[in-house]
Amino acid sequence: MLKCISAGWARIELAVAACLALGVTLLILLNVVTRSWGAALYWVDELAIYTMVWMTFLGASAAIHYGNAVAITILTDVLPPALKWGAAKLVDLIIFAFALFLLWFCWRWFAPLSLVRAGFDVSAFQAETFNFIYAEPTLTLRIPKYLVWLVMWLFALGATLHSLAHLLDFSSEREAPETP
Amino acid sequence: MTPFIFAFKLLIAVPVAIVLAMTSIWYIWESDNVVLYDSFAQKMFAGIENYGLLAIPLFMLTGELMNEGGMTKRLIDAARVFVGGFRGGLAYINLLANMFMAAIIGSAPAQIAVMSRAMVPTMEKEGYDRGFAAASTAAGGLLAPVIPPSMIFVIYGVLAQVPIGDMFLAGIVPGLILVVMFATVITLIGLKQDFPRGTWMRPTEAGMALLRCLPAALIPLAIIGGILFGIATPTESAAVASLIAFLVGWLVYRELDPKSLFSIFQRTAINASMIIFMIAAASVFGWVVIYEALPQKLAALITAITDNPFLFLLIVNLILLFVGMLIDGIAAVILITPILLPIAMNSYDISPFQFGVVICLNLVLGLLTPPVGIGLYIAASMGDTSAGRILRSLWPFLIAVAVVLVMLSYFPSLSLALI
Numbered sequence: 001m002l003k004c005i006s007a008g009w010a011r012i013e014l015a016v017a018a019c020l021a022l023g024v025t026l027l028i029l030l031n032v033v034t035r036s037w038g039a040a041l042y043w044v045d046e047l048a049i050y051t052m053v054w055m056t057f058l059g060a061s062a063a064i065h066y067g068n069a070v071a072i073t074i075l076t077d078v079l080p081p082a083l084k085w086g087a088a089k090l091v092d093l094i095i096f097a098f099a100l101f102l103l104w105f106c107w108r109w110f111a112p113l114s115l116v117r118a119g120f121d122v123s124a125f126q127a128e129t130f131n132f133i134y135a136e137p138t139l140t141l142r143i144p145k146y147l148v149w150l151v152m153w154l155f156a157l158g159a160t161l162h163s164l165a166h167l168l169d170f171s172s173e174r175e176a177p178e179t180p
Numbered sequence: 181m182t183p184f185i186f187a188f189k190l191l192i193a194v195p196v197a198i199v200l201a202m203t204s205i206w207y208i209w210e211s212d213n214v215v216l217y218d219s220f221a222q223k224m225f226a227g228i229e230n231y232g233l234l235a236i237p238l239f240m241l242t243g244e245l246m247n248e249g250g251m252t253k254r255l256i257d258a259a260r261v262f263v264g265g266f267r268g269g270l271a272y273i274n275l276l277a278n279m280f281m282a283a284i285i286g287s288a289p290a291q292i293a294v295m296s297r298a299m300v301p302t303m304e305k306e307g308y309d310r311g312f313a314a315a316s317t318a319a320g321g322l323l324a325p326v327i328p329p330s331m332i333f334v335i336y337g338v339l340a341q342v343p344i345g346d347m348f349l350a351g352i353v354p355g356l357i358l359v360v361m362f363a364t365v366i367t368l369i370g371l372k373q374d375f376p377r378g379t380w381m382r383p384t385e386a387g388m389a390l391l392r393c394l395p396a397a398l399i400p401l402a403i404i405g406g407i408l409f410g411i412a413t414p415t416e417s418a419a420v421a422s423l424i425a426f427l428v429g430w431l432v433y434r435e436l437d438p439k440s441l442f443s444i445f446q447r448t449a450i451n452a453s454m455i456i457f458m459i460a461a462a463s464v465f466g467w468v469v470i471y472e473a474l475p476q477k478l479a480a481l482i483t484a485i486t487d488n489p490f491l492f493l494l495i496v497n498l499i500l501l502f503v504g505m506l507i508d509g510i511a512a513v514i515l516i517t518p519i520l521l522p523i524a525m526n527s528y529d530i531s532p533f534q535f536g537v538v539i540c541l542n543l544v545l546g547l548l549t550p551p552v553g554i555g556l557y558i559a560a561s562m563g564d565t566s567a568g569r570i571l572r573s574l575w576p577f578l579i580a581v582a583v584v585l586v587m588l589s590y591f592p593s594l595s596l597a598l599i
Contacts, residue, residue: 017449018442021237028234028419032412045231052234053225056460059453060197069195069454070508074552076193087192094194098202105220131218152221 006165010065013058013158020055024048043140050141050148057151061158064095065165092167099159106156109133110146182207182468196511197454200461207468220464227463228456231415232338237452238418239286239329242399242425244444246284249429249436251396252298255280258393261386268370269378270306271316274299275366278320279359282327283400284421286334288509288547292321292555293562300563307376312369312573314563318548318555319362319577325509325544326537327355329403329418332510332544335459336536339517344414345407349598350533352404354541354588361580369576395428408598455510462514475522482523489528493535493589496520497542504546508554512543534595538588545581548574 027048034040063069076087111131118125122134136145185206189199201224208216246252256277263272278295285291295317303313325332328348337344381389399421406417429436469475486492503512516539524530547555550567556574560567588594 014446014450017453018445021241021445021449021452024234024237025241025419025422028238028415029423032416032420048234049229049231052237052456053228055237055449056228056453056456059449060457060460063450063454063457066450068450069197070458070511071193071195072190072507072552073193074506075191090192091194094189094202095198098198098205101202101205102221105217108218109221149222149225152225156221 002161002165002168006065006162009158009161010062013062013065017055017059017062020051020058023051024055027051046138046140050138053148054151057155058158061155061162064159065162067166089167092163096160096163096167099156099163102152102156103160106153109149110153182210182472190507196508196514197458197461200458200465200515204461204464204468207471211471213471216467223464223467224460227466228460230338231413232334232344233456233459235329235334235344235415235418236331236455237448238415238422239331239334240290240452241444241448242418242422243285243287243290244448245422245425245429245436246396246399247290247294248440248444249425250433251284251399251425251429252277252281252294254389254393254396254433256298257389258397261381261389263378265378265380267377268366268375270299270303270308271312271366271370271375272363274303274313274316275320275359275362278317278323279327279355280397280400282320282323282355283329283404284425285324286329286331288321288324288544289554289558291324292318292547292558295320296559296562300559300565309373309573310563310565311569312373314559314565314570315573315577316362316366317563318559318570318574319365319581321555321559322541322544322548322581323355323358326351326358326541328352328407329414329421330540331455332513332540333536334414335455335510336513336517336540338459339462339514340521340532340536342532342536345410346599347533347536348404348407348414350537350595353594353597354537354584357587357594358581358584361584362577365576365580369573395424395432398424398428458511458514462518466518469518474519478519479523479527483527487528489524489530490590492524492528493530493538494586496524497538497585497589500539500542501545501549504543505549506552507546508552509540509543509546512546513540516543531592531596533599534588534592537595538585541581541588542585545578545585548578 027044031040031044076084079087110133111129114129115125118128126132126135133146134144138145138148182203186199186203189202208214256273259273259276259280263269263276266272278291281291281295296314299317300310300313304310324330328351330348330351333347333351334344337347402421402424403417406412406420407414412420426436430438482492482495500516503516507515521532521535524535525532547553550556556567556570559570
């Protein structure tokens, strides 16, 4: 069950990341064209960067599901099967711990409870917590930056889901899901 | 305690990015700075909010598109025109085609995969030893990260905060030196091994081959020309190159099916995000490096041994050869640059460009050395031979790279001439 949700969510993440990769390409091309016309759009660079950052965190979360991150396997490759299985489980556990930490960091950073307690009044929230996350603007896009930062929640939640699914998968031979 | 945990996690195959992040989390906990946790996620995000990094997905995309678009074949045919007639012609064709490819593809593993599949069977059919065929192809792949564009230079440039365009220029002369050295190695091996004779193409054939290659040649032109003449940033020229690769593969060569675009973008997204995510994790790891004052401690140690920049670079080279044997090149650059670059610049007055070229070439060499030589294994599986057999023919090339590394360390002007 959890495995299916994890696989499905990874497919969505990857599909969105692919669209964002396309977005990066088109935005930079747009930049080249408009600049050669002498009418450069000032907000394109920033939007392209955020598109790439979103692509990165969605792709990195999907990569946890597909299990194809850069790692040093020189030692684990020669371990006997039982130890290898144990090492893989330990890795799953460490990734899961990382994901939980990240959730906690996002919680501390976005402080949703304090925001509710302040009645969604940002200035009251800031006066109480000295946390200025909701007041930070983007440089050229005219949207508040916390909207862009929301990807960290998506990443933390996705990473938690994928690593938990791996952690609870006790089959002796884990088949690595095929990357598209 | 922190270094021990760090090494343990690396060795049980925790992904490098997670090792960096978890070590930072551990370190913050241990040093009782928990207030840093509030900005942990923000710091990760900010670490990759960088215009230069946009080039990474774009260069990967160009590589994928040209791989699917039938350009490899045309570039090899064009190389045949220039060197095909010499004894051992195909070995030189391989090298020259690798040089062309290096001006399009920015990563050694990708180039080794593409070129092994294309060259090794052909060379064997004409009577070359399969091990030598795979070895010369794998060595040629080392040109990819030195001749622009180069993924590893983009990453180094972002970490070292130097302009990526200049970093690319710094790689051109060292890349050409590598080509000359490899050609020399092939000639020397040919004296001993008696390569098969090559044949020159007839003029009409040669003309056709060059003509067919012309559209593909637009890509390196767009990339290197754009950067060299300062018309476009590396990011912009990467985007233009990917557009050309798409149009040429689709409309001119008719081998690229627009339907495959979605899976191309998926591969681009996941491969790029793994690398960029490592950089995000490295930016929080920077906290550990700074608070532990690692560069200062190491600098005190090394400056006690020597105050000669050349000797310093030799020591660094020796250490990195060892590091490169164990850790993937790009991951190693992400780990090493923040620690060693401050020492090189502040204690020895070494240009960040020279330092970058030296450490990147050195760490990429690790792709071809056991036990963790990804490039070696790719060449082995694509060329259908064993890593051991490749190594038997590969060592002269590895020595050639070592000689180039010493030259680059001794003469800063080799890296700085074009900047």
